[in-house]
Amino acid sequence: MAENKNNSAEKAKASSILEIRSLQKAFGGHVVLKDISLSVERGNVISIIGPSGSGKSTLLRCASFLETADGGDILYDGKYAMHDGVYASKAELNRCRTRFGLVFQNFNLFPHYSVLRNVSEPPIIHGVDKETARERAMELLKKMGLDGKENAYPFQLSGGQQQRVAIARALALNPEVLYFDEPTSALDPELTGEVLKVIKQLAEDKMTMVVVTHEMPFARAVSNHVIFMDGGVIVEEGHPEAVFGNPTQERTRQFLRNYQR
Amino acid sequence: MKKILSIALALTMLLALGVTAFAADDPVADRTSFVMGIDPEYPPFSYLGDDGNYTGFDVEVCQAVCDLLGWKLEVFGVNWDEKLVQLDSMECDCVWSGMTILDSMKEAGYVISEPYYDNTQVLVVKADSGFASSEDLAGKVVAVQLGTSGEALLNGDLSDLAATFENVITCDSFLKCFTELEGNAVDAVFVDLPVAASYVAKHDGLNVIDENLGAEQYGIAFRSGDEALCEAVDAAVQELVENGTYAEIAAKEEYADIVNNLLFLSETEEAAPEAEAEAAA
Amino acid sequence: MSLMTMIIKMSEGLSKTCAIFFLTLLFSLPLGMIVALLRMSKIKIVSAVTRFIITILRGTPLMLQLLAVTYGPYYLFGANVARNKLIPVVIAFSINYAAYFAEIYRGGIESIPVGQYEAAEVLGYTKFQTFMRIILPQVIKRIMPSVTNEVVTLVKDTSMAFTVSYQEMFTIGKQIANSQTSFMPFLVAGAFYYIFNVIVDWVMGRIEKRLDYYR
Numbered sequence: 001m002a003e004n005k006n007n008s009a010e011k012a013k014a015s016s017i018l019e020i021r022s023l024q025k026a027f028g029g030h031v032v033l034k035d036i037s038l039s040v041e042r043g044n045v046i047s048i049i050g051p052s053g054s055g056k057s058t059l060l061r062c063a064s065f066l067e068t069a070d071g072g073d074i075l076y077d078g079k080y081a082m083h084d085g086v087y088a089s090k091a092e093l094n095r096c097r098t099r100f101g102l103v104f105q106n107f108n109l110f111p112h113y114s115v116l117r118n119v120s121e122p123p124i125i126h127g128v129d130k131e132t133a134r135e136r137a138m139e140l141l142k143k144m145g146l147d148g149k150e151n152a153y154p155f156q157l158s159g160g161q162q163q164r165v166a167i168a169r170a171l172a173l174n175p176e177v178l179y180f181d182e183p184t185s186a187l188d189p190e191l192t193g194e195v196l197k198v199i200k201q202l203a204e205d206k207m208t209m210v211v212v213t214h215e216m217p218f219a220r221a222v223s224n225h226v227i228f229m230d231g232g233v234i235v236e237e238g239h240p241e242a243v244f245g246n247p248t249q250e251r252t253r254q255f256l257r258n259y260q261r
Numbered sequence: 262m263k264k265i266l267s268i269a270l271a272l273t274m275l276l277a278l279g280v281t282a283f284a285a286d287d288p289v290a291d292r293t294s295f296v297m298g299i300d301p302e303y304p305p306f307s308y309l310g311d312d313g314n315y316t317g318f319d320v321e322v323c324q325a326v327c328d329l330l331g332w333k334l335e336v337f338g339v340n341w342d343e344k345l346v347q348l349d350s351m352e353c354d355c356v357w358s359g360m361t362i363l364d365s366m367k368e369a370g371y372v373i374s375e376p377y378y379d380n381t382q383v384l385v386v387k388a389d390s391g392f393a394s395s396e397d398l399a400g401k402v403v404a405v406q407l408g409t410s411g412e413a414l415l416n417g418d419l420s421d422l423a424a425t426f427e428n429v430i431t432c433d434s435f436l437k438c439f440t441e442l443e444g445n446a447v448d449a450v451f452v453d454l455p456v457a458a459s460y461v462a463k464h465d466g467l468n469v470i471d472e473n474l475g476a477e478q479y480g481i482a483f484r485s486g487d488e489a490l491c492e493a494v495d496a497a498v499q500e501l502v503e504n505g506t507y508a509e510i511a512a513k514e515e516y517a518d519i520v521n522n523l524l525f526l527s528e529t530e531e532a533a534p535e536a537e538a539e540a541a542a
Numbered sequence: 543m544s545l546m547t548m549i550i551k552m553s554e555g556l557s558k559t560c561a562i563f564f565l566t567l568l569f570s571l572p573l574g575m576i577v578a579l580l581r582m583s584k585i586k587i588v589s590a591v592t593r594f595i596i597t598i599l600r601g602t603p604l605m606l607q608l609l610a611v612t613y614g615p616y617y618l619f620g621a622n623v624a625r626n627k628l629i630p631v632v633i634a635f636s637i638n639y640a641a642y643f644a645e646i647y648r649g650g651i652e653s654i655p656v657g658q659y660e661a662a663e664v665l666g667y668t669k670f671q672t673f674m675r676i677i678l679p680q681v682i683k684r685i686m687p688s689v690t691n692e693v694v695t696l697v698k699d700t701s702m703a704f705t706v707s708y709q710e711m712f713t714i715g716k717q718i719a720n721s722q723t724s725f726m727p728f729l730v731a732g733a734f735y736y737i738f739n740v741i742v743d744w745v746m747g748r749i750e751k752r753l754d755y756y757r
Contacts, residue, residue, distance in 0.1 A: 066660050097666050108661035111756050112679045121675075122665040155757040173665065342716050346725065365722065402625070404707070407716060416717075430627075431717055432707040437613075441707070444616035444623025 015042045016078070017099065017177045017208055018063060023072035024085075025058055032058045033069070034232040040177060040210055045203045047219035047240070048212045050229035051255060056212045059229070060179050063210075064102045065093060076100075077176075098126075101170030105182040107162045109154040109169070115141065116150035119169045126173065133172070140168040144198055160191035164198055178202070180211040196222075216259050220244045228252045289493045294333040297323045298353030301338035302434050304459055305515050306359035306479075318519060319357050321510045326497040342408030342433065345371065348484055355494070357481040359453065361410030370485035375495050376478030379522040381454040382411050384470040385461060387442065392449065394472055399425040401448035404438040407431040411451045414475045422474070435460070442467070458518040478524070498525070545726065548718055552730055555711035559738075562631055562700045562710060567693065569636035574643025581648055599641035605705050608634045612706040627708035639696060646688045650681035683753040690746040697738050701731075 018040040025033040032055045040046055048056045061067040063074065071085035076096040081088050088096075109118050119137035124130055141150055144164040154162055163183055170178055180199065184192035196218050202209065203222050213219055219226055220240045227237040228249075236249045247253045299307035301315060310316035315336040327334040337353045344356045345366070361380055362373050384403070386392040392401075403426045405411045412431060415423040423429055430447060432438045435456055441447040443464070450457075451474070461467045483491045501507040502525045511520045520526070580592040599607070611634040615621040624630050654677050662672040701712035711734060715727035 064664055066663065094666065097664065100664075102664045104657060104661065106655075106657055108655075108657035110658065110661070110676055112683070122667070125671055126666055153756045169665070342719070407713075412717065430707045430709065431713065433705060437707060440613050440616060441623055444613070444621070446623035446625050446627075 016040060017042050017076065018210075019073070019075040019078075020059075020063065021073040021075075023059070023062060023074070024070045025055075025062055025067060026070055032232050033062065036072075036229075036232075036234060038227065038234070038237075040208060042176070042208050043206050044225055045207075045209045045211065045223040046225045046227060047223035048210065048227045048229060049214070049216065049219055049255075050235075054229040055232040056227075056229045057181055060102070060181050060210065060212055064100060064179060065097065066102075098173065099176045100179055101173060101175035101177075102179045102181065103163070103166050103170050103183050105185050107154070107159075107166045107186070109162055109166055111154050113153075114150065115146065115152050115154070115157070115165050118154070118165055119172050122169065123172050137168070137172055140171050141165070143201075144168045145194070158191060159187045160194045163187065163195045167195075167198060167202075177208040177210065180209065180213070182212050182214065184213070184215060214259075216244070216256070228255065230255070289330075289489050292330075292332055292490075294335060295323075295327050295330075296335045296337050296353040296355075298337050298339040298344060298348060298356040299358035300341040300344070302436065303341075303359050303456065305455060305519060307336075307357075317358075318510065318516050319359065322498065322501065322507065323357055325501050325506050325510065326494055329497045329500060330493065341406075344408070345369075345482070348482060354487075354490065355481050355483050359455070359479055360482060361413070361453075361477045362480040363410065363413055365413075366482060372483040372485060372487050372491045374481035374483070374491055375498075376480045377498070377524050378479035378519070379524060380410065380475070380477045380479055381473045381522065382414060382451060382475035382477070383454050383457050383472065384474065385439070385442065385450045385452060385457045386448065386468050386470060387445075388466050388468040390448065390468075392468075392470065394470060395422055395474060396425075398449050400427050402426065402428045402430065402446070403449045403451050404430050404432055404441045404447040405451040406435045406438055407433050409435075409453070410475070410477050411453065414477075415451060419474060439464070439467075454522075455519040462518075502526075545730075548727055548730055551718060552711050552714050552727065552734065555709060555714035556734060558628070558703075558708065558710040559700045559712075559734075561628060562635060562703055562708075563696060563738075565628075565632045566635040566639055566696060569632065570639035570643055573636060573640035575647055577640050577644035578647035578651065581644055582651065596641045596644060599638055600645070604634070604638050604699060605702050607638055608702060608706050610634075611637075627703070627706055631703045631706060631708050635696070635699070639692065642692055643689070646685050646692070647681065649688075650685040651677060653684055654680055683756075686746065686750045686753065690743070690750075693742055693746065694739050697742060698735055701735075 016039045018038075020039070021037045023033055023036040024031070036055075036059055038046075048059065050056050058067060062069045065081070068087075069082060069085070072082065073080060073084060074082040076099050079088075079092070079096075081093060081096045087093065113121065116134070116137055119140060120130075120133040123133040123136065128136075138150060141147060144167060146161060146164055146168070149157065149161065149165075154165065157165065167178075167183075183199070184195050187195065192215065196215060199209070199211065200218075200222050211219070211223065223240055225237065226240045226243040228235050228243060228247075228251075230251050236243055236247060236252045243252065244256065247256060297320070299315060299317070299320065301307060301309055303317070305317055306319045307315060307317035315338070320336060323336075324334050339347045339353060339356065339358075344360070347353060348356050348371075359378070359380075362376060367373060384392075384395060384398065386398075392398055403415075403423075405415055415429055429451075430441070432441065435450075435452055438447075438450040438452065439460055442450050443466070449470075454469070454473075457469050461469055481491070481494065498507070508526060510516070511523055511526060577592060577596065580588055581596065583589045583592070608631065612627065612630040613623060616623050658676055658680070659672060662676045667676065700710060703710045704713040704716065707713070712731055715731040718727040719725065
């Protein structure tokens with residue numbers, strides 16, 4: 001873990017894969033994100049924690065263009081996807097899309113596709129030849145501990161297995177950063193472990209990740225940067241040991257206290 | 262076939278009897294009302310008048326008959342191609358609406374009144390078509406109304422003529438037959454003369470070919486077993502003929518096209534005892 | 543007329559009944575999809591107009607629409623009435639059924655979770671690819687029972703072509719019934735429709751079963 005941290009610190013200035021500045025978003029009259037700024041450097045694992053409705057999922061959805069932000073900048077690898085509230089061209093956004101992958105809370109696997117096709121079709125539509133895509137998919141499934149499941153359909157799998165297929169699907173496109181939107185919230189408690197284990201393994205492989213999560217011990221153990229959000233603002237951020245061990249803000253302390261109970 | 266037919270009819274009637282409160286030993290004397298089944302689209306015999314009530318020659322005569330016998334008249338529009346089924350199911354007491362008497366009706370047991378009208382079947386064509394006889398229509402398309410005597414003729418006595426046509430299509434109303442003709446979808450309409458005459462009088466560009474293709478007679482159909490009712494109506498009509506009411510109705514302007522073919526006016530009073538005997542048989 | 547002659551005569555009409563049935567499905571199934579997409583259009587005026595047309599098609603009797611399509615052009619513009627009645631009949635049926643199918647499709651499309659669209663978007667599927675590969679196959683599975691219902695209704699509705707004098711099976715049955723003063727042709731017609739629908743049911747059941755590999 002320490003090694004990981006040092007690595008990312010070295011690269012920090014050179015290589016922000018994602019940078020967000022003063023991001024704003026309101027639904028109707030309700031402001032969900034107020035002036036959020038963050039930067040994701042290659043090799044880092046960032047956890048975003050906070051109570052429900054704090055805007056952390058919205059932040060991730062804005063970063064992956066599923067929600068249209070109202071103002072601010074979004075940059076991928078130094079290039080504007082949104083500049084002062086104005087989105088870049090469709091083509092530029094599509095280029096940005098190839099840089100990130102997103103793992104949903106509800107997996108959102110395609111139920112009519114086999115596990116293999118779920119993982120192999122996205123690369124194929126991006127022009128990868130079928131055989132290569134297939135081999136890569138098999139490799140990823142194996143890595144996720146899903147060998148032998150390639151011909152199963154999602155409904156035949158447990159929630160934990162489905163989420164691992166979803167991770168494999170996201171990885172199949174070789175993203176530079178992987179977003180997780182509460183990846184274990186829809187799972188039975190006994191199934192969260194297998195998914196967290198996979199994410200931990202990815203962290204060890206130096207995968208850049210942003211994880212919105214309620215799993216505090218996991219966030220503390222895996223990430224090298226933690227962001228605590230509440231009411232649409234970043235209340236506190238820093239090294240996990242600092243945020244979890246010695247929070248400076250009262251709201252952070254209160255939140256963590258509630259969680260420990 | 263006959264057997265199946267009679268079983269089917271018997272079943273329908275049983276069903277109908279089940280739902281209708283039927284008692285009366287003397288169906289005529291105890292009767293207070295009379296339901297007349299008509300084709301509401303068959304001017305000038307029966308149609309929806311300008312005032313929204315059913316009228317026509319048959320309806321007026323029937324009204325006079327009911328007045329005479331002290332019945333309350335109710336006019337019921339039947340679906341013409343299912344008129345006999347509706348008669349069987351007691352929806353009406355008779356079918357009286359420019360109805361051609363067919364042998365098959367008598368064979369099926371229906372009681373038929375004295376014929377009152379000599380029907381002529383004609384072909385109506387477009388005036389500019391140049392067709393002057395039925396022979397000119399060889400290889401052409403002819404429309405006929407479903408359930409009319411015209412249709413029966415083309416399937417029966419006139420099947421040789423029908424075979425020379427390219428095709429005979431059946432419409433469920435004569436209005437559609439004429440629309441098909443005016444819209445050039447068919448070349449001729451085979452129809453009863455009075456209908457032809459009244460339609461051609463109101464619409465330009467049509468011609469009636471002067472050729473009588475079927476001599477038949479109109480009568481009133483009653484259910485099997487209603488001989489007494491039939492006789493009562495026949496007798497009442499005769500009384501109307503004698504007291505002049507019948508002629509009075511027939512003299513109206515709207516019936517000018519049919520007046521010459523009314524049997525009771527053109528013949529002596531003792532007309533058609535033969536038909537009566539047949540009906541009773 | 544023997545029962546056999548009757549059945550043979552009515553079978554001749556059956557081919558026309560089948561023509562209405564298959565041609566209507568051929569045109570109305572895809573047309574319904576176009577209508578459904580117009581109905582869901584983000585352009586307000588397009589969806590409002592489409593919606594209005596659908597209410598008319600669903601809110602008026604098919605028989606009236608048959609008459610309008612067949613004779614309307616003559617009464618409005620003095621145009622010729624079609625000699626081959628199959629054309630107006632199939633047009634009227636296709637338009638009418640497209641309206642019903644459109645509403646079924648719309649219900650199906652709207653029942654697909656938004657997450658499916660989001661997943662496809664993030665994975666870089668184009669809108670067209672998303673619809674054809676991800677949404678449509680799932681919609682088809684979901685709407686099969688409703689579509690089967692409509693198809694069964696269509697079999698029976700073909701008899702309505704008699705209003706515009708198209709000589710399909712039921713029209714011929716009525717003609718025989720008239721000339722023979724017999725109820726028999728209606729029983730024969732009923733049997734024909736029943737057998738037809740048993741076959742339709744079986745085919746649709748097979749299709750539903752083939753889509754049963756996932757939930």
